[in-house]
Amino acid sequence: MGLFRPARTVTGPHGDYWELYVSKTALPAWREGKPGGFEYGVGDPRGDLLELPFMLVGALWGMVIAPLLRFVALLPVSVVRGRRSRAVRIEAVSAFPQREVFLWTTTDDGVDRVLDEIVTGLAAGKFVQPEGAVYSGREW
Amino acid sequence: MVSAYELVDELPSGQARAAAWAAYALTTYADKLVAADGGSDVVAEAYARAAACLDVARRGGGAIPDALPHWRTPVRSRNQLVGMRDALDALRTYLAYELKNAAAPELARVDAQLARVDQLWIERPPPEIRGALGSALAVGLDEAYALGRRLTS
Numbered sequence: 088m089g090l091f092r093p094a095r096t097v098t099g100p101h102g103d104y105w106e107l108y109v110s111k112t113a114l115p116a117w118r119e120g121k122p123g124g125f126e127y128g129v130g131d132p133r134g135d136l137l138e139l140p141f142m143l144v145g146a147l148w149g150m151v152i153a154p155l156l157r158f159v160a161l162l163p164v165s166v167v168r169g170r171r172s173r174a175v176r177i178e179a180v181s182a183f184p185q186r187e188v189f190l191w192t193t194t195d196d197g198v199d200r201v202l203d204e205i206v207t208g209l210a211a212g213k214f215v216q217p218e219g220a221v222y223s224g225r226e227w
Numbered sequence: 228m229v230s231a232y233e234l235v236d237e238l239p240s241g242q243a244r245a246a247a248w249a250a251y252a253l254t255t256y257a258d259k260l261v262a263a264d265g266g267s268d269v270v271a272e273a274y275a276r277a278a279a280c281l282d283v284a285r286r287g288g289g290a291i292p293d294a295l296p297h298w299r300t301p302v303r304s305r306n307q308l309v310g311m312r313d314a315l316d317a318l319r320t321y322l323a324y325e326l327k328n329a330a331a332p333e334l335a336r337v338d339a340q341l342a343r344v345d346q347l348w349i350e351r352p353p354p355e356i357r358g359a360l361g362s363a364l365a366v367g368l369d370e371a372y373a374l375g376r377r378l379t380s
Contacts, residue, residue, distance in 0.1 A: 113353070168351075171351055172349065172350070172351045172352070172353060173349040173350060173351075174349060174351075174352060174353045174355075174356055190355070192353060192355040192356055193347075194346070194347065194349050194356075197346065218343070218346060219343075219346035219347065221347070221355045221356055221358070221359040223355050
């Protein structure tokens, strides 16, 4: 069971390629902040130029640094919570033509059987709902 | 005054006993939820409906609720799930006794939901599993309630 190595791979009837990841950890969501409160409009061009570095720093903070700090702060909590729970997440990931992720949640007792059923379903072009698992659909 | 737990066993089959069953099921549901989780809107609604059903049972006529009260949000807490499961176990036990057969085919729909709950029942379930457990328990409780109404009418 690993976060970065697929437990199974399967190709659907239309050539769609799926990687199935099994994990006990739900990674924290990547949440970007709002852009800075700079006003865009007609003004003194020299003033706008002076604001440019602040806008860049603000964008960098909101889009990269703040989400990364949040992710790093919440990751240990997610890992500990996952280790303490008997719940197992199975994510089917397709990267082409666009990245799609579908989620099932099951228990550690039934993970192999559920994984088998999901693989069989995807090979037939279906998103199955195995006994003993909860299908949550597409992850956003 | 005779409680909902006693009245259902004292009346002959018919409209009054069906109302007594409804009062019994609603009281059981509310009591189990209170024991596991304390009060809530659903508990208050269940007690209110149970009181109305007791009135109907004693008078011998009137409207009986179609179902147990439902939650207004999809994901239940662990304690709420414990209360719901205890209630479903209690109602199933009563129905098996009423049918004089613990494996009666009439119980199949209730048992299917209990089996689904058993498969997913773990310590510290995440919201996805709590949502599915709550849904299965709600369906099972509604099935048990409806079966009880049919058996006691």
